[in-house]
Amino acid sequence: MTASRLPRFDVITAFHVVEQLPDPRATLTHLAALLEKGGELIVEVPNSDDALLTLFECRPFARFTYWSQHLFLFNQRTLSDLARQAILKLRWLKQVQRYPLSNHLHWLSRGRPGGHNEWSFIDSPMLNDAYSAQLAALGRCDTLLAGIISEDEKAAKRDAPLGEIQA
Numbered sequence: 001m002t003a004s005r006l007p008r009f010d011v012i013t014a015f016h017v018v019e020q021l022p023d024p025r026a027t028l029t030h031l032a033a034l035l036e037k038g039g040e041l042i043v044e045v046p047n048s049d050d051a052l053l054t055l056f057e058c059r060p061f062a063r064f065t066y067w068s069q070h071l072f073l074f075n076q077r078t079l080s081d082l083a084r085q086a087i088l089k090l091r092w093l094k095q096v097q098r099y100p101l102s103n104h105l106h107w108l109s110r111g112r113p114g115g116h117n118e119w120s121f122i123d124s125p126m127l128n129d130a131y132s133a134q135l136a137a138l139g140r141c142d143t144l145l146a147g148i149i150s151e152d153e154k155a156a157k158r159d160a161p162l163g164e165i166q167a
Helices: 024-033 059-067 076-085 101-110 125-138 151-159
Strands: 009-015 035-046 088-096 143-150
Touching: 009 024, 024 035, 024 076, 024 088, 024 143, 035 088, 076 088, 076 143, 088 125, 101 125
Parallel strands: 009 035
Antiparallel strands: 035 143, 088 143
């Protein structure tokens, strides 16, 4: 299929994929070439600034994380750098906490995952929302979710009349 005949998409998602590929920059470049004008890549990756790694310095979690299938780990800065290296632009980024406080406490106490199952009695929606919000404020959630656009779109958005762009 020639480049002009490749399908085009408004949105392309990559949830917990990019960090497992040998060349994430080339992958983002290739995916961006498949976007319609105004399209967006939605990328989700583990956060290398995860509280268990950086705040709590949990050695068992570090061994688990660094042993895993992740060839790359990203934080807010390095994910933005990756987009820039691929001639793309990070449009938005959100900290997401996928695992509740019970899982963190289990890692810290027992040195292994599974607290969200074994210790679920600790969890409540209010507690988990508050814990997630605090980790997000610190930049220490376990996951990053980002919207990435092409540099051409960045220029188009810059030149568009005020009020037409939602950043």
